[in-house]
Amino acid sequence: MIGIFDSGIGGLTVVKALTEHLPNCDMVYFGDTARTPYGTKSPGIVAEYALHDIEFLLHKGAKLIVLACNTASAAAGENIRKKFDVPVFEVISPAVEYSLRISRKFRIGVIGTRATVDSGIYEKKIRDINPEAKVYTAACPLLVPLAEEGWIKRPETNMIVRKYLHPLKVRQIDTLILGCTHYPILKKTIQRKIGQRVKLVDSSLTMAQNVKTFLEKYPEKYQMLSKNGKTEFFVSDVTEQLEKTARDILRKRVRLEHVRV
Amino acid sequence: MIGIFDSGIGGLTVVKALTEHLPNCDMVYFGDTARTPYGTKSPGIVAEYALHDIEFLLHKGAKLIVLACNTASAAAGENIRKKFDVPVFEVISPAVEYSLRISRKFRIGVIGTRATVDSGIYEKKIRDINPEAKVYTAACPLLVPLAEEGWIKRPETNMIVRKYLHPLKVRQIDTLILGCTHYPILKKTIQRKIGQRVKLVDSSLTMAQNVKTFLEKYPEKYQMLSKNGKTEFFVSDVTEQLEKTARDILRKRVRLEHVRV
Numbered sequence: 027m028i029g030i031f032d033s034g035i036g037g038l039t040v041v042k043a044l045t046e047h048l049p050n051c052d053m054v055y056f057g058d059t060a061r062t063p064y065g066t067k068s069p070g071i072v073a074e075y076a077l078h079d080i081e082f083l084l085h086k087g088a089k090l091i092v093l094a095c096n097t098a099s100a101a102a103g104e105n106i107r108k109k110f111d112v113p114v115f116e117v118i119s120p121a122v123e124y125s126l127r128i129s130r131k132f133r134i135g136v137i138g139t140r141a142t143v144d145s146g147i148y149e150k151k152i153r154d155i156n157p158e159a160k161v162y163t164a165a166c167p168l169l170v171p172l173a174e175e176g177w178i179k180r181p182e183t184n185m186i187v188r189k190y191l192h193p194l195k196v197r198q199i200d201t202l203i204l205g206c207t208h209y210p211i212l213k214k215t216i217q218r219k220i221g222q223r224v225k226l227v228d229s230s231l232t233m234a235q236n237v238k239t240f241l242e243k244y245p246e247k248y249q250m251l252s253k254n255g256k257t258e259f260f261v262s263d264v265t266e267q268l269e270k271t272a273r274d275i276l277r278k279r280v281r282l283e284h285v286r287v
Numbered sequence: 288m289i290g291i292f293d294s295g296i297g298g299l300t301v302v303k304a305l306t307e308h309l310p311n312c313d314m315v316y317f318g319d320t321a322r323t324p325y326g327t328k329s330p331g332i333v334a335e336y337a338l339h340d341i342e343f344l345l346h347k348g349a350k351l352i353v354l355a356c357n358t359a360s361a362a363a364g365e366n367i368r369k370k371f372d373v374p375v376f377e378v379i380s381p382a383v384e385y386s387l388r389i390s391r392k393f394r395i396g397v398i399g400t401r402a403t404v405d406s407g408i409y410e411k412k413i414r415d416i417n418p419e420a421k422v423y424t425a426a427c428p429l430l431v432p433l434a435e436e437g438w439i440k441r442p443e444t445n446m447i448v449r450k451y452l453h454p455l456k457v458r459q460i461d462t463l464i465l466g467c468t469h470y471p472i473l474k475k476t477i478q479r480k481i482g483q484r485v486k487l488v489d490s491s492l493t494m495a496q497n498v499k500t501f502l503e504k505y506p507e508k509y510q511m512l513s514k515n516g517k518t519e520f521f522v523s524d525v526t527e528q529l530e531k532t533a534r535d536i537l538r539k540r541v542r543l544e545h546v547r548v
Contacts, residue, residue, distance in 0.1 A: 060332050061322050066435075071321050071524045140528060171432045174327075182450070185443050263332045267401060 027052035028237070028251055029088025031079040034062035035268060036170065036208035037094030038275040040117070041257060043234035044092070048241065050252040054086045058287065060262035063170055064097040065139025065206065072101035072141060078287050080110065082260070089250060092237065093117055096138050096205045096229060100145040113240065113247075120236035121203050121229040122151040128225050129201040132159040135194035135220075138205030140165040148205060162197045166190040166206075173211040174271055187212065188219045195220060203227045211275065260285045288313035289498070289512055290349025292340040295323035296529060297431065297469035298355030299536040301378070302518060304495035305353070309502065311513040315347045319548065321523035324431055325358040326400025326467065333362035333402060339548050341371065347521070350511060353498060354378055357399050357466045357490060361406040374501065374508075381497035382464050382490040383412040389486050390462040393420040396455035396485075398477075399466030401426040409466060423458045427451040427467075434472040435532055448473065449480045456481060464488045472536065521546045 028051050030041055035057045044053065056079055058064075064072045076098040080091055091114045093099045093106070103116035125134050136148040143165040152159050168186055177183045194202065202224050204210060210228050217226055241248040261268065261282045273279050289312050291302055296318045305314065317340055319325075325333045337359040341352055352375045354360045354367070364377035386395050397409040404426040413420050429447055438444045455463065463485050465471060471489050478487055502509040522529065522543045534540050 060328065062327075066323075066526065066528065067321065067524050068526050140526075167436055168429075168432055168438075171429055175428055177429075182443055182446050185446070189443070263328050265327065265329050265401075267327065 027054050027088055028090050028092060029054050029056070029080070029083030029086065030092040030094045031056040031058065031083060032095040032207060033057070033064035033097065034059050034174070035261070035272050035275065036173070036206065038272055039207050039210045039230040040092060040094035040233055042276055043230045044237060045257065047234045047238040050255045052251065052253045052255065053257040054083060054088055055257060055259045056082050057261040059264070059268055060287065063139070064095060065141050065170055066167060067141060069101040069141065069145065072097055073105070076102040076106060080106065082285070082287060084110070084112070086260070088112070090237070090247070091115065092233065094207050094230070094233070096207065097141045100142045100147045115233065115237055117207065117229045117233045118147055118151060118205070120232040121205065121227050122148065122155065124232040125201050125203050125227045126152065126156055126159065128227070131200045132156060133197065133199045133201070134159055134161050135197070135199035135202040136161060136163045136205045137166045137190065137194070137202065137209065138163070139170065140167050142205055148203065162194050162199055164190050164194055169212060170206065170208045173208045174267070176271060176274060178212060178215070183212070184215060184219070187215050191216070191220050199224060201225045201227060204229055259283060262287045288315050288349055289351050289353060290315050290317070290341070290344030290347065291353040291355045292317040292319065292344060293356040293468060294318070294325035294358065295320050295435070296533050296536065297434070297467065299533055300468050300471045300491040301353060301355035301494055303537055304491045305498060306516070306518065308495045308499040311516045313512065313514045313516065314518040315344060315349055316518060316520045317343050318522040320525070320529055321548065324400070325356060326402050326431060327428060328402060330362040330402065330406065333358055334366070337363040337367060341367065343521070343546070343548060345371070345373070349373070351498070351508070352376065353494065355468050355491070355494070357468065358402045361403045361408045376494065376498055378468065378490045378494045379408055379412060379466070381493040382466065382488050383409065383416065385493040386462050386464050386488045387413065387416055387420065389488070392461045393417060394458065394460045394462070395420055395422050396458070396460035396463040397422060397424045397466045398427045398451065398455070398463065398470065399424070400431065401428050403466055409464065423455050423460055425451050425455055430473060431467065431469045434469040435528070437532060437535060439473060439476070444473070445476060445480070448476050452477070452481050460485060462486045462488060465490055520544060523548045
């Protein structure tokens with residue numbers, strides 16, 4: 027099956043996108059809710075946690091790993107690929123490639139957690155492909171707690187989103203990468219505040235499309251992963267709020283099984 | 288020395304208060320920043336983390352333990368006291384006792400993390416002493432990230448504080464317990480939004496006063512703890528933002544030593 031992990035439950039936006047693209051694949055999700063969030067922590071500790079998370083998924087039988095967390099992808103993506111025999115997908119490269127395909131003026135904005143933005147990985151990957159591209163980043167540390175609280179349509183959230191996006195807006199970006207798997211939850215607000223002309227790149231969707239393209243190229247792998255289209259959900263801590271937010275993202279009730287890491 | 292721990296760096300408000308009350312005591316602080324926050328997590332996992340934190344402080348030579356975290360006090364306070372030979376102080380009882388001393392109408396508000404509020408511990412402790420008291424609680428999960436971001440005077444913070452305090456204001460509370468060691472950072476905003484007539488109870492200050500009273504009662508313990516008035520700071524993860532917020536709380540630069548738990 028496909029193993030997917032995130033620091034918490036933001037990565038469920040990736041599960042949702044993967045289920046739409048690959049409805050027959052079995053999946054196992056792990057949310058490290060006992061140590062969430064990753065986005066405010068150092069690259070060293072995030073890389074360490076990402077290793078634990080992957081080992082858990084492999085132990086559960088995953089044959090393909092998806093890092094559904096931009097912070098973990100930024101801190102550990104490259105190294106982790108080399109460490110394991112199974113294919114490992116990080117969330118950043120597909121978003122970068124897609125943004126360069128759709129951008130006209132190559133003025134690209136990126137929003138993410140402080141850890142993701144501080145890593146400079148989006149700028150690097152974008153300029154590796156197109157050295158002429160202009161990249162403007164903004165760390166938005168309060169968006170994860172706002173999304174997890176379910177404050178989607180509140181005026182306070184509008185104000186905070188506007189404040190964070192302001193420096194990107196004045197730079198007249200034409201494309202904005204949502205560089206955190208929580209942000210699709212706030213997509214409508216973000217689109218309204220940055221303006222309807224700016225194209226949003228949802229890293230959950232581009233990641234799912236990327237996995238699908240890969241599996242179409244390797245039909246034997248696809249066949250191995252395709253079974254009943256069932257997903258199991260594991261988390262390292264369970265609370266009521268978590269169950270509620272998970273339900274809101276997936277639009278159905280799921281059982282979050284508690285495991286110790 | 289006195290060992291103090293918190294889920295992160297909010298507990299530094301307790302260190303500050305302790306240093307003012309007991310300037311000669313040596314202290315060792317531990318902030319579990321690799322797993323912060325505790326306030327959104329389940330009581331089971333918080334109690335487990337609190338045990339690790341105390342074991343670390345004892346290993347560093349602490350002879351008296353201060354739980355500078357309301358969430359940990361709520362989840363683990365009573366059990367932990369029985370587990371260790373050294374005196375263990377939790378942050379809730381002193382705030383409760385003080386609030387009942389200063390309240391006139393016994394209409395007491397309590398704000399805290401979701402975990403603290405859901406535990407119902409403040410209501411229980413207040414009613415154990417005064418069964419007639421009216422207690423109104425409000426979980427304020429966004430105040431910790433706002434305080435840690437340093438968004439102290441921002442209009443967004445004002446709005447969010449007003450929203451959280453509104454249900455307590457309409458109940459005409461006369462006393463408000465700041466049931467999270469982060470909240471003293473936002474004290475001015477909270478006072479303004481709840482109204483100048485409402486007395487604020489800062490659980491950091493009442494805790495420090497409580498430890499002082501205890502040590503005055505047991506001079507041999509006091510003597511054992513009094514030395515150079517130096518404090519060592521340990522954290523399980525270090526970032527720049529953390530160092531900045533620590534500096535803002537303590538109003539001086541301190542060295543945060545990174546340890547693995």
